Amino acid sequence: MPTNRGVVYVQPGKVEVRSIEFPKLVTPAGKRADHAVILKIVSTNICGSDPHMVRGRTTAPAGMVLGHEITGEVIEIGRDVETINIGDLVSVPFNVACGRCPLCKEQQTGVCLNVNPARAGGAYGYVDMGGWIGGQAEYVMVPYADFNLLKFPDRDQALEKIRDLTCLTDILPTGYHGAVSAGVQPGSTVYIAGAGPVGLAAAASARLLGAAVVIVGDINPARLEHARKVGFETVNLFLDASLGDQVAQLLRTNEVDCAVDAVGFEARGHGHDGARTEAPATVLNSLMEITRAAGKIGIPGLYVTEDPGSSDKAAQTGSLSIRFGLGWAKSHSFFTGQTPVMKYNRALMQAILWDRINIAEVVGVEVISLDDAPRGYAEFDAGAPKKFVIDPHNLFTTSA
Numbered sequence: 176m177p178t179n180r181g182v183v184y185v186q187p188g189k190v191e192v193r194s195i196e197f198p199k200l201v202t203p204a205g206k207r208a209d210h211a212v213i214l215k216i217v218s219t220n221i222c223g224s225d226p227h228m229v230r231g232r233t234t235a236p237a238g239m240v241l242g243h244e245i246t247g248e249v250i251e252i253g254r255d256v257e258t259i260n261i262g263d264l265v266s267v268p269f270n271v272a273c274g275r276c277p278l279c280k281e282q283q284t285g286v287c288l289n290v291n292p293a294r295a296g297g298a299y300g301y302v303d304m305g306g307w308i309g310g311q312a313e314y315v316m317v318p319y320a321d322f323n324l325l326k327f328p329d330r331d332q333a334l335e336k337i338r339d340l341t342c343l344t345d346i347l348p349t350g351y352h353g354a355v356s357a358g359v360q361p362g363s364t365v366y367i368a369g370a371g372p373v374g375l376a377a378a379a380s381a382r383l384l385g386a387a388v389v390i391v392g393d394i395n396p397a398r399l400e401h402a403r404k405v406g407f408e409t410v411n412l413f414l415d416a417s418l419g420d421q422v423a424q425l426l427r428t429n430e431v432d433c434a435v436d437a438v439g440f441e442a443r444g445h446g447h448d449g450a451r452t453e454a455p456a457t458v459l460n461s462l463m464e465i466t467r468a469a470g471k472i473g474i475p476g477l478y479v480t481e482d483p484g485s486s487d488k489a490a491q492t493g494s495l496s497i498r499f500g501l502g503w504a505k506s507h508s509f510f511t512g513q514t515p516v517m518k519y520n521r522a523l524m525q526a527i528l529w530d531r532i533n534i535a536e537v538v539g540v541e542v543i544s545l546d547d548a549p550r551g552y553a554e555f556d557a558g559a560p561k562k563f564v565i566d567p568h569n570l571f572t573t574s575a
Contacts, residue, residue: 182549185238189549198308219246222242239300240300240308259321282518285512291305325524343523358432358470379532436472
């Protein structure tokens with residue numbers, strides 16, 4: 176009987192690598208999934224949204240297998256799979272999508288109507304997202320394989336670029352979606368809130384789209400130092416100088432053309448005192464202040480319908496004290512929600528394969544073993560300027 180191991184949420188602040196069930200071609204509802212495949216995982220990443228669950232900020236149940244950023248080799252196919260073959264090396268969008276509903280047909284795969292009985296949209300290894308088993312493991316099942324999987328055209332070429340290609344499952348398309356929805360174009364001045372992996376992916380995407388200058392803001396000095404090393408301007412929000420004043424020192428004006436929120440609901444305030452406390456509306460309000468009239472704000476940062484762990488009473492039920500009147504007065508456009516990865520991943524794959532974007536360097540990829548995943552979680556949660564990529568079968572760790 177084949178074995179499997181995965182990263183399991185145990186309790187707030189704790190994950191463990193445990194033996195888990197080997198995947199079957201069966202949906203969470205117990206139905207046969209002849210449209211599915213089983214993957215031997217080549218790489219699986221720790222995402223910035225995973226620690227929200229591990230901190231106990233969601234209703235994630237103990238024992239849940241984590242992980243929604245998956246790249247793997249096909250080792251078994253269902254009888255209805257037609258375009259995917261055993262041995263194919265594939266990237267898995269974090270969105271679970273049926274490919275059949277009206278929204279999937281519109282490429283709105285982040286809000287598929289058929290993969291989650293609770294709400295629109297599904298994902299692997301995430302709370303309230305349909306019960307799909309996570310991929311921070313040795314093996315995983317992927318449904319609707321013909322629709323969901325992005326097959327790499329050449330296996331050897333893909334393995335040479337795997338540290339970059341592993342980012343196609345989520346953070347690179349998410350960052351790109353943030354930049355596109357913010358209206359970044361050649362010559363734009365762009366501000367990115369958050370110097371974590373998604374923020375840096377958004378910054379790299381803005382550069383790919385031709386932005387004249389990309390500014391990244393954060394309160395974490397190590398992440399800001401890394402952002403500067405990979406070529407971006409930075410502002411330190413731990414300082415008491417206002418965001419607008421710091422932007423003006425760089426641009427000679429206190430406004431930008433476009434802005435991206437890559438922080439989300441666990442945002443902290445600005446300045447020495449503010450940075451010590453959560454202020455979930457801070458980022459959105461600050462972006463409205465510095466984005467020019469008629470500008471756009473992309474919001475790939477995660478916001479939740481309920482945040483019972485928040486110290487802000489309104490935020491516990493998903494309500495934020497947003498200065499919506501300011502955004503209205505400045506005719507801002509806001510774009511929110513899960514990224515529809517399939518809208519972008521094929522083109523971004525080509526950008527990686529043809530050296531148009533060095534995303535692994537930009538986000539600070541560090542390859543670790545499956546057994547080292549708890550350390551990766553701890554360091555990431557402490558603010559390390561890294562993107563931890565798990566190599567469950569030790570396929571490329573030795574050359575990291």
